[in-house]
Amino acid sequence: MTTATDIAEAQLKMPLRRDPSVGHRLLHRTLKPLVGTPVNAVVTLACLWIIWLAAKGAYGWLVTRAVTEGGAQACKVGQGACWPFYEAKLRFMIFGVYPYEEHWRVLLAMALFLGSMAITMIPRFWSRKLLVLWGVTIVASAVLIGGGVFGLSYVPTTQWSGLPLSFLLSAVGLALGFPLGVLLALARSSKLPAIRVIAIVFIEVIRGVPLISILFMASVMLPLFMPSGITVDKLLRAQIAIIIFAAAYIAEAVRGGLQAIPRGQHEAASAMGLHYWQSMRLIVLPQALKIAIPPLVNISIGFFQDTTLVTIIGLLDFLSTVRTAMTDPNWVGIAVLEGYVFAAAVFLLFSYGMGAYSRFLERRMRLGHD
Amino acid sequence: MRAESLSGTRLLYNLRFRAILYQVLAVGSIVLLGLYLFSNVSQKLEEQNIATGFAFLGREAGFVISQTLIDYKPTDTYGRAILAGIVNTIWVSAWSVVLATIIGLFVGIARLSRNPLLSLLAFLYVEALRNVPLLLYLFLWYALIVTGLPGVREAWEILPHVFLSNSGLTVPALTWTGAHSIVLVALALGGALALAVHRRATAERIRTGRDKTTWPLVALALLLPPVVAILVVQPELTISIPEKGRFRLTGGAQLRPEFTALLVGLALSASAGIAEIVRSGILSVRKGQWEAARALGLKDGLTMRLVVLPQALRVIIPPLTSSYLSLFKNSSLAIAIGYPDLVMVSNTTMNQTGQAIEGIAIFMLVYLGLSIAISLFMNWYNSRVALKER
Numbered sequence: 001m002t003t004a005t006d007i008a009e010a011q012l013k014m015p016l017r018r019d020p021s022v023g024h025r026l027l028h029r030t031l032k033p034l035v036g037t038p039v040n041a042v043v044t045l046a047c048l049w050i051i052w053l054a055a056k057g058a059y060g061w062l063v064t065r066a067v068t069e070g071g072a073q074a075c076k077v078g079q080g081a082c083w084p085f086y087e088a089k090l091r092f093m094i095f096g097v098y099p100y101e102e103h104w105r106v107l108l109a110m111a112l113f114l115g116s117m118a119i120t121m122i123p124r125f126w127s128r129k130l131l132v133l134w135g136v137t138i139v140a141s142a143v144l145i146g147g148g149v150f151g152l153s154y155v156p157t158t159q160w161s162g163l164p165l166s167f168l169l170s171a172v173g174l175a176l177g178f179p180l181g182v183l184l185a186l187a188r189s190s191k192l193p194a195i196r197v198i199a200i201v202f203i204e205v206i207r208g209v210p211l212i213s214i215l216f217m218a219s220v221m222l223p224l225f226m227p228s229g230i231t232v233d234k235l236l237r238a239q240i241a242i243i244i245f246a247a248a249y250i251a252e253a254v255r256g257g258l259q260a261i262p263r264g265q266h267e268a269a270s271a272m273g274l275h276y277w278q279s280m281r282l283i284v285l286p287q288a289l290k291i292a293i294p295p296l297v298n299i300s301i302g303f304f305q306d307t308t309l310v311t312i313i314g315l316l317d318f319l320s321t322v323r324t325a326m327t328d329p330n331w332v333g334i335a336v337l338e339g340y341v342f343a344a345a346v347f348l349l350f351s352y353g354m355g356a357y358s359r360f361l362e363r364r365m366r367l368g369h370d
Numbered sequence: 371m372r373a374e375s376l377s378g379t380r381l382l383y384n385l386r387f388r389a390i391l392y393q394v395l396a397v398g399s400i401v402l403l404g405l406y407l408f409s410n411v412s413q414k415l416e417e418q419n420i421a422t423g424f425a426f427l428g429r430e431a432g433f434v435i436s437q438t439l440i441d442y443k444p445t446d447t448y449g450r451a452i453l454a455g456i457v458n459t460i461w462v463s464a465w466s467v468v469l470a471t472i473i474g475l476f477v478g479i480a481r482l483s484r485n486p487l488l489s490l491l492a493f494l495y496v497e498a499l500r501n502v503p504l505l506l507y508l509f510l511w512y513a514l515i516v517t518g519l520p521g522v523r524e525a526w527e528i529l530p531h532v533f534l535s536n537s538g539l540t541v542p543a544l545t546w547t548g549a550h551s552i553v554l555v556a557l558a559l560g561g562a563l564a565l566a567v568h569r570r571a572t573a574e575r576i577r578t579g580r581d582k583t584t585w586p587l588v589a590l591a592l593l594l595p596p597v598v599a600i601l602v603v604q605p606e607l608t609i610s611i612p613e614k615g616r617f618r619l620t621g622g623a624q625l626r627p628e629f630t631a632l633l634v635g636l637a638l639s640a641s642a643g644i645a646e647i648v649r650s651g652i653l654s655v656r657k658g659q660w661e662a663a664r665a666l667g668l669k670d671g672l673t674m675r676l677v678v679l680p681q682a683l684r685v686i687i688p689p690l691t692s693s694y695l696s697l698f699k700n701s702s703l704a705i706a707i708g709y710p711d712l713v714m715v716s717n718t719t720m721n722q723t724g725q726a727i728e729g730i731a732i733f734m735l736v737y738l739g740l741s742i743a744i745s746l747f748m749n750w751y752n753s754r755v756a757l758k759e760r
Contacts, residue, residue: 034485034486034487040484040485043483043485043487043488044485044487044488047485047487047488047490047491048487050491051487051491191389192389192392192393193393194393194394194396194397195392195393195396198396198397198400205738208737208738208741208742209699209734209737209738209741210699210700210702210713210737211699212702212703212705212713213702213713213730213733213734213737216713216717216730217730217734220720220726220730221726221727221730223414224410224411224414224415224726224727225407225410225411226410227410227413228410228413228414228417301501305501305502305503305504306503308503308505308506309505309703311505311706312703312705312706319503319505319506319509323509333517336513336514336517336518337513337514340506340509340510340513343506344502344506344510347501347502347503347506348497348498348501348502351500351501351502352497352501355497355500355501
């Protein structure tokens with residue numbers, strides 16, 4: 001007869017299966033996906049080879065082969081990154097043709113802008129006070145950059161250039177495109193057929209043509225549409241085009257949010273005696289906009305990149321000043337890669353940061369904080 | 371309706387009246403704005419002595435287009451020049467779409483790989499392309515081709531008879547004749563025929579429940595028309611092979627630097643987006659679907675083709691459509707590096723004739739028309755793969 005003690009004894013006599021140590025398990029878990037099967041091992045080797053080549057190339061270009069001293073001539077001979085180019089041209093690449101002594105004003109405006117941006121990105125600060133903050137930031141930046149008051153010298157818009165111009169075009173484009181986009185989204189989901197048709201035609205036409213064609217339209221056709229004697233600033237024309245373009249895309253993102261709101265919310269608002277604008281402002285839009293935030297952030301990233309297109313109609317945005325620096329008679333043909341790598345790094349920094357922020361928002365929303 | 375509801379204030383509170391009033395106001399203000407702008411434009415055009423209308427399309431263009439698919443010479447009309455631009459736009463977009471889809475598919479799958487190194491590489495690829503403006507990449511690729519590559523005399527032979535130099539990529543090419551076109555048409559016919567035969571066979575199998583071997587019939591349908599066509603028209607197989615001469619490359623077909631840079635730039639930037647779309651599409655199919663298919667005895671390939679892919683496509687197609695559309699619209703950046711697409715040709719036309727409104731109207735309408743055509747086609751395809759709720 002088997003008893004509990006028999007079983008226990010038998011178990012004691014059984015050879016002990018060694019529990020693999022933590023280190024061993026970890027090793028196993030790391031190695032299995034890397035070299036688990038022959039195919040996988042080959043893939044791993046190929047990946048390592050690619051990473052090695054890229055790292056070696058980048059390190060060689062940036063460090064070992066880099067030219068750190070001398071002028072354009074040294075860079076012409078050298079094979080690596082040309083640091084003297086950055087030394088000589090960094091300020092021009094960032095600030096463009098803005099008067100050299102006044103660079104601090106633009107720098108201050110940019111700091112204000114980025115500071116406001118950082119505050120806006122923290123969900124704890126989401127309130128109506130943000131509108132005040134942005135109002136102050138925009139007015140202060142405009143005064144700082146444009147000048148003409150408080151003893152600041154006047155700087156015409158033709159000298160606004162470089163990275164600040166790229167920020168300005170995308171920020172104002174999004175800020176003014178947003179209310180227009182919300183109105184368009186509301187119009188598109190309106191019950192009144194004529195208003196709906198107008199919104200649909202506007203949105204679909206703008207989304208159906210490339211941004212460059214709208215920029216062309218603004219730069220070439222807009223002057224023809226103005227009454228004689230009135231001229232519109234070139235920068236303003238490009239800005240109008242960007243606002244219109246942004247509005248159409250924002251409208252579609254907001255419409256997505258509006259569609260996600262159940263009809264019961266509209267009906268409940270009506271039952272409370274709210275009229276259309278009240279129910280939209282107090283009930284529907286706050287919920288819809290919250291849903292639309294991640295796509296809106298993605299649109300913003302796209303717009304920051306799309307402002308580079310103003311180069312084509314002759315505005316001096318960041319990409320354009322970098323290219324101008326590269327074609328400086330002293331440096332022409334020497335620092336091609338240097339210029340583009342710098343511009344790419346700046347765009348990568350801001351876009352990737354915004355993208356990471358958008359993913360953070362989406363995760364937060366999925367977890368149901370709000 | 372009671373009489374009192376017609377009095378002034380009551381009328382304002384009548385919902386139907388207000389609806390009509392708002393719409394009349396909206397349409398009216400747009401019409402007024404249009405009239406105002408129109409009067410401004412006609413006054414300006416008169417002052418500046420600019421002609422209106424599309425008569426210029428029939429006049430001689432007089433400018434050179436560096437690369438065209440259809441025959442064009444400077445003595446041709448503006449209309450012909452713009453047509454050449456349209457064909458160029460479609461040509462570069464179509465090749466970019468094909469390339470972007472293939473690369474995107476592979477990168478998207480690589481991103482899901484269990485091998486952490488492979489998925490890391492795919493991640494870096496996607497982020498590097500998505501976070502830097504396309505225009506910057508176009509300038510970069512173009513600069514690398516023109517300044518980074520050796521001159522024609524020192525062209526790199528990257529593959530046998532494939533030369534890379536600062537004047538582009540030179541590849542062997544078939545000398546194309548009318549006979550080749552006939553064979554190509556026959557091949558398309560064969561494809562359509564094979565598809566029809568395959569459909570009939572599938573319908574038959576579903577009806578009778580018996581699995582018969584049908585692939586020889588399908589293959590026959592595919593190959594018969596081109597084989598017959600080859601025997602009838604007997605196309606010559608002359609392949610023009612590029613050779614390195616003393617000063618230049620002779621023979622072969624040349625992909626110009628502008629075209630190559632645009633093709634690479636468009637394809638790479640779109641492939642990053644497509645990779646993300648493919649990834650989320652495959653992720654959207656639950657694990658249970660794989661397991662259920664395996665429990666039914668389907669092999670991996672069949673599971674992918676019959677169970678996973680049809681469900682993933684449902685998620686993939688709508689965003690893929692907008693990604694194709696934006697690639698097509700982004701091809702307008704060609705003007706920045708000098709590839710003569712529709713926008714660049716229209717721009718030259720506008721500068722020569724001074725008729726900006728007509729020039730812009732033409733390319734906007736063409737883009738709009740083609741965008742609508744692409745989205746209609748993709749919507750049709752989407753409705754075929756979409757979930758059919760019964």
